[in-house]
Amino acid sequence: MRKSIKGQLILLFLLLSLTPTAVIFVIYSPGMLKDLKIQVTQWLSTNSKSQVRLITLWLRGRLRETELLATSPQFISCLKSSRASASGGQRAPTNLPEARLTTHETSPHATGLYLFDKEGELRAFVGKEAESASGGFPHLDKEILGEILRGSPSLHYLPTGVAMPLSAIAAEKTSNHSLFISIPLSVPETKEVIGGLVAEIDLHQTKGILEGISLPDTHSFLVDGNGSVLACLTPGPEGKASAPSASPSPSAQGFGLLRAGSGGQRAPTDSLTEGIKACLQGKKEGYSPCVYTNHLGQKVLGTWGWVPELGVGVIVEADVKEVFRPVAAMRGRLWWLLLIIGIGVTIVAIFTGRKLSEPLVTLASTARKIAQGHLEERANIQSPNEIGELAQCINQMADSLQEKNAQLARINEKPAKDGQ
Structure with missing residues (x-):
């Protein structure tokens, strides 16, 4: 052929x-x-760790401001006088308009302050938002009150009645960006705890802080010591929230469930993502070299840090599909x-x-x-x-x-x- x-x-x-x-x-x-993927992963790790550290510093700054407010002689004397004048009946809380200027100078991030006595009753408030929230004469949650009486500060989220499981978070939108920091109030001379100060902190400012460094395909949120999500700091992919939905005002719900999940349903252990589990177990800064599925059902890489002063974790997650798109x-x-x-x-x-x-x-x-x-x-x-x-x-x-x-x-x- x-x-x-x-x-x-x-x-x-x-x-x-x-x-x-x-x-x-x-x-x-x-x-x-492979080298490109390693470079992207390292860059993502550095960026996410920077976000975690910035959020941690911001939370510690708000805690320090609240601690300074708790030393205000006006607040201490207000609780002393309310305790001395308290009788058998329920007493309406006192508005402290003259304290607004001092509050704004000391803690410009606080949109409202609430003073509670040792029985957990609201005795005074500062701020226009606090004034509208005080109509129900709410009581402080027993768990939060116990932490205050033990001298422990803590960070809380105001839910709609019970804590939301992680599986329900994806369907919600976050419109109320507020958290609450509780600090014990004590008499300087005797160190006796006479009540607690709860400061409502606006989280919208974290958006401006993270805007310069956060990637569009990453989202960050806070969790408490039980793995319940407290708040979303940056929106997740496609605008989905990573935190519970907006809560009604305190006048509608009171402070009976000030901590996410207290007195209600907590996130089951088996529903926690690998990032949240690692954050709660190590309670220190870490990074996940392996991909895991978050509560939105997406493959992500996670970075986390722990704020021991407030007992909360900061978690930043990046969508793998978007991150490795290049x-x-x-x-x-x-x-x-x-x-x-x-x-x-x-x-x-x-x-x-x-x-x-x-x-x-x-x-x-x-x-x-x-x-x-x-x-x-x-x-x-x-x-x-x-x-x-x-x-x-x-x-x-x-x-x-x-x-x-x-x-x-x-x-x-x-x-x-x-x-x-």
């Missing part, structure tokens, strides 16, 4: 051209993509580049193979016809290389054969004439 030299040349050019490209792609492409895009571009190179090399190989094989095919056809006795055939090839030289040799050979045949014909004709 005769094989065409044209096909063999085309195949040879394809092998010589594509083999180095394919080898380079196979050897270097996975390593390059890596996937780079992989796709490499495949497209290989495809384009392959198509281009194939076209060049076909054109070059035809260009080189065409004179050889012409020579073979001419030689075949000459061998069949068609001595008038000539190879019309003008080329400065060996192929052109071969064509001239074939033409000269045909001329020589044709001339020899003519001489033989003349010799054969002469005896015939002499015999006549």
